[in-house]
Amino acid sequence: MRRRVTILGSTGSIGTQALDVIGRHPGRFEVVGLAASSNAALLRRQVEEFSPRYVALENGDATGLGDCGARVFSGPGAAARLAAVPADVVLNAVVGFAGLAATVSALRAKNRLALANKESVVAGGEWVMELARGGALIPVDSEHSAIFQCLEGRRRQELSHLLLTASGGPFFDLDAPALAGVGPEDALKHPTWRMGAKITVDSATMMNKGLEVIEAHHLFDVPYDRIRVVVHRQSAVHGGVLFSDGSAILHAAPTDMRLPIAYALLYPERIPLSEPLPLAGQSWTFEEPRDDLFRCLPLAVAAGEAGGPHPAALNAANEVAVQAFLDRRIKFLQIPEIIEEVLEIVPDFGPLRDLETIEAVDRWAREEAGRRVKART
Incomplete structure (x- = not known):
């Protein structure tokens, strides 16, 4: 049977690659x-090209869609409305905190969710995971997809640690004086992946890995002290599982996001998409993160361990700081400074068990981060 698919964020990096998968296998998808x-x-x-029955435009003028033959949702909340339309799987590839409402909408509608929006789990935490009970969520991030596949059929009591690999981004070998002078054009030159601007900068600061640690904690119900991060410059091994007997299972694949996208869309099936990973003549290395210089990773882990509103505040402050860096209003090394200052003053928002409370945390943190950006410009 053809898998009925909705794609949120269809014009972005993940969305266009998902449509490439569908275009290569049209008989498998609707x-x-x-x-x-x-x-x-x-x-x-x-x-x-793909003749969907529904289309949504969150911002901008929907009249540009013309008479497209589909029912059109437009304006703020359009993606969340579309996420609730019955489908076999909803791929949430919206960038940033904006994807949380769509995640909640899809899960409440009992649609299976292929999640490429890690911020939903970072900010929504335990509440989002409660909505996803019963296997309604399949991770799309290459690292979490790797761990998900390594854990399939395994006895959880045998688990020792989860392994998240990081590319290290374009700056891992630099020192502090060199980092002080890097600009957005340097941060966007990722050595192994081609991604959107925000996630590429997050890779350069190691915040992307910090967010992934928080996401892994919730997705796989593993304590933070049992999630290990290593820097793997070749980006061939995407993640793995370490077991109590000392053995490990690692997942390796080409640096092609279409693989985890297709796996999430067709789970548990696989389809041919990429050439096999080259092995002859290859060398793989693993290094410890440089937490003293790339402080976003330890800041994220600390926010996750603190729990409550801290992960949502971390994510919001990071989004503001990254955009300010891309706009050349702050320096690269000021990104973690701003995030740390915001995390030091997070107030008590009470239980985070509804969208309104989480959005209140997000607004507060954005305002605080914005003030700190302004003070540096």
Whole structure:
């Protein structure tokens, strides 16, 4: 049977790669809906090619979609509305905190969720995981997909640690004086992956790995002290599981996001997509993170361990700081400074068990981070 798929964030990096998977295997998929933030022109071309029944545009002028033959949702909340439309799987590839509402909407509608929006789990934490009970969530991030696959069929009591690998980004070998002078154009030159601007900067600061540690804690119900991060510059091993007897199972694959995307869309099936991972003549290395210099990783772990509103505040402050860096309003090494200052003053918001409370944390942290950005410009 064809898998009925909705893609949220269809015009972004993950979304376009998902549509590439679907285009290569049209007999396996039916596109139910497509949602974009503001790129109406590309969304219109995607609608013409894949003929979804629903289309959503979160921002911008939906009249650019014209008479596209689909039911159109537009304006704030459009993606969340589309996420609730019945589908076999909803791929949430929305960037940043904006994806949380769509995650909640899809899970409440009992749609299986292929999650590429890690911020949903970072900010929503235990509440989101409660909504996902019963196997309704399949991770798309290459690291969490790797761990998910390594854990399948394993006895959880045999688990010792989860292993998350990090590429180290473009700056891992630099020292502090060199890092002080890097700009956005340098941070966006990732050595092994091609991704959107925000996640590429997060890779350079190691915040991406910090967010992934928090996500892994919730996805796999593993304590923080049993999640290990290593820097693996070749980006061939995406993650793994260490067992109590000293053995390990590692997941290796080409640096091609279409593989974890396809696995999440068709789980538990696999389809041919990429050439086999080259092995002859290859060398793989693993190093400890440089937490003294790339402080976003330990800041994220500390926020996760603190729990409550801290992970949501961490994520919001990071989004503000990264955008300020991309806009050349702050320096690279000021990103963790701003995040740390915000985390030091997080107030008590009470239980985070609804979207409104989590959004209140997000607004507060953005305002605080914005003030600190302004003070540095």
